[in-house]
Amino acid sequence: MTHTLILGAKSDIAQAIAYQFARHGHSLTLAAREVDLLDPLAKDITIQHQQPVHLREFDGLDFASHGEFYENLPEKPTVVVCVFGYLGDQKQAEGDFAETQRIINSNYTGAVSIINLVAQDLEQRQNGTIIGISSVAGDRGRQSNYIYGSAKAAFSTYLSGLRNRLVKSGVHVITVKPGYVATRMTANMDLPQPITASPQQVATAIYNAYRSKTNILYTLWMWRWILLIIRSIPEGIFKKLNL
Numbered sequence: 001m002t003h004t005l006i007l008g009a010k011s012d013i014a015q016a017i018a019y020q021f022a023r024h025g026h027s028l029t030l031a032a033r034e035v036d037l038l039d040p041l042a043k044d045i046t047i048q049h050q051q052p053v054h055l056r057e058f059d060g061l062d063f064a065s066h067g068e069f070y071e072n073l074p075e076k077p078t079v080v081v082c083v084f085g086y087l088g089d090q091k092q093a094e095g096d097f098a099e100t101q102r103i104i105n106s107n108y109t110g111a112v113s114i115i116n117l118v119a120q121d122l123e124q125r126q127n128g129t130i131i132g133i134s135s136v137a138g139d140r141g142r143q144s145n146y147i148y149g150s151a152k153a154a155f156s157t158y159l160s161g162l163r164n165r166l167v168k169s170g171v172h173v174i175t176v177k178p179g180y181v182a183t184r185m186t187a188n189m190d191l192p193q194p195i196t197a198s199p200q201q202v203a204t205a206i207y208n209a210y211r212s213k214t215n216i217l218y219t220l221w222m223w224r225w226i227l228l229i230i231r232s233i234p235e236g237i238f239k240k241l242n243l
């Protein structure tokens, strides 16, 4: 049985991923802050899919705890999905470095801290898959969210380098770049329906990417082309746009 660790498991996307992987026969460790709140979810997954589900307390910002967290897992995972992230408040962050730091650490430093440990373990075991949820926001900086976007850009670059390092050990790394997803994170935004995914759509695409060893996954698929266009706009024009 394949064991999957989900980091930031209270997220709407993470919960959909948990059901998707359990449906396909994976046992799970769900890791999150205030993880007891996931007790009903764990019980439901166990009933629906007959898979054992462990719960572990995890804070992406508590870097010093990550070694002990990984060491004490009930089972060593062969699939690790790093989902946690924080959109933050761009306007606030422009004048408040504490908010800037929280955005950077939640989307980049915390992920690197835990994935470094995962990578060492999977490299030694010569097997496994690391899946990181980055964002299309990292593909080009925009005035409306460039602090979050720059942290996601750093995370995408980290995952690219890690994929390059681990390929010879038989460990695969997937970078997931969602566009808009209807979750708690975007609940107060007016998202354009045709290019907004549900957490279930993202989870299905991630499972398929895991099976097919995709390197970089855009969800929904059209975001790959949207970003191709956005990236190709000359900087002289792009800087004047209200994005």
Ligand SMILES: NC(=O)c1ccc[n+]([C@@H]2O[C@H](COP(=O)([O-])OP(=O)(O)OC[C@H]3O[C@@H](n4cnc5c(N)ncnc54)[C@H](OP(=O)(O)O)[C@@H]3O)[C@@H](O)[C@H]2O)c1
Pocket: 007, 008, 009, 010, 011, 012, 013, 014, 032, 033, 034, 058, 059, 060, 061, 062, 083, 084, 085, 086, 087, 106, 110, 133, 134, 135, 136, 177, 178, 179, 180, 181, 182, 183, 184, 185, 186
């Ligand atoms: N929704 C979108 O449109 C969209 C687009 C592109 C990328 N993404 C990315 O997708 C991922 C999942 O987000 P979502 O849309 O599912 O939003 P969400 O439901 O708000 O999930 C974010 C999760 O991250 C967790 N988290 C934040 N800081 C953490 C920390 N220090 N330690 C542990 N957990 C922490 C939160 O935990 P608590 O529940 O404890 O607060 C929350 O469960 C994020 O990385 C996000 O950046 C989302």
